[in-house]
Amino acid sequence: MPASFGRYVRRRREALRQQDSAYSVRQLAQRIGVEPSYLSKVERDEEAPPSEEKIVRLAGELGEDPDVLLAMAGKVSSDLKRIILARPELFSTLIRQLKDLPDRAVSRVVREVRDGKW
Amino acid sequence: MPASFGRYVRRRREALRQQDSAYSVRQLAQRIGVEPSYLSKVERDEEAPPSEEKIVRLAGELGEDPDVLLAMAGKVSSDLKRIILARPELFSTLIRQLKDLPDRAVSRVVREVRDGKW
DNA sequence: TGGAGTGTGTAGTATACACTACACAGCATG
DNA sequence: CATGCTGTGTAGTGTATACTACACACTCCA
Structure with a gap:
């Protein structure tokens, strides 16, 4: 717990x-x-x-x-909720995909997005 | 609205x-x-x-x-909530970073994660 | 022409959420 | 020894959530 x-x-x-x-x-x-x-x-x-x-x-x-x-x-947090609610298909899919990835992998996505030319 | x-x-x-x-x-x-x-x-x-x-x-x-x-x-959805709540720092950061990116960019992240070797 | 199915109006309920208001006993210190 | 601060117990409150139960008027059609 x-x-x-x-x-x-x-x-x-x-x-x-x-x-x-x-x-x-x-x-x-x-x-x-x-x-x-x-x-x-x-x-x-x-x-x-x-x-x-x-x-x-x-x-x-x-x-x-x-x-x-x-x-x-x-x-x-309600601001996170609002972000998700604005584009539910996209964010739902993404979050579910990240569910079982280890922290390292998720962190990497975070970094790539931050630095990246997405 | x-x-x-x-x-x-x-x-x-x-x-x-x-x-x-x-x-x-x-x-x-x-x-x-x-x-x-x-x-x-x-x-x-x-x-x-x-x-x-x-x-x-x-x-x-x-x-x-x-x-x-x-x-x-x-x-x-409560299952999405649970995913976020399990790793709040990571997911909060990521979601906020994606907030202002256009759909195309978010979709690309979705695809990269799906196909990728993260 | 009456019985089945249509949607809807009114009223009420149980539970959770997010607290407040006030009182009280214990300790410390000037 | 009383003043002030400590934490806490009891009781109650307003609002929202998520519904139910029942009744009513209308239409279709056999």
Whole structure:
């Protein structure tokens, strides 16, 4: 099973808290715009992960990649969705083709596209 | 604006209905597993599109690409989601890179990956 | 002319999502 | 010893999702 969202957030927050008292549940909750008790429950996986917007803000505060944090919450960023929805046949085919390729191969595609004259 | 989900389904169903009386609201609804009145409202865009499962069955009945029909409903197939969620950094980067490339270029990537020795 | 099939209107429901509001106990420190 | 901060428990809320159940009017045709 993948590391749970809440557990992961709690670890990150507590790590930052060592250096910076601004990372209490209360203060962090305030900065991302939720109630402390809610964040507390989320961190203990007693509540489901919050909305995309809050997760993105959380990622910002924790210095994490929003896409990765969203993934831990089982969500795909809505901007990625929009890209796929704009050309569903193309992207569906491509993504399914890449499904079983190793990371190295996918990375290579990423690089080729970035550098390339496609 | 994109063709609405309901309108599109209705057109498809009515087209098939010309040749085959099995494409009444009632019969089609039964085959996909919903109430006729619900399908009727969906087709008139009075109700939001149904769940992924029903849309996939609908696509099957109408001879449409499930991914395309799902896209019209603003949904990304859950199996695609799972693929992305398994490797969020990689797929997020790739998809964003492909965002502004023309269809031709994306198709080319699709072909290269299909044929290629990646 | 009545029985089957057509689409549709009204009303209601169960579940999930994404939270808030408030209270409370424990610790620390000035 | 009280003030302030820590995390957390309980209860409730508004909105969306994804439908069902039933009834009604109309048309076709045997």
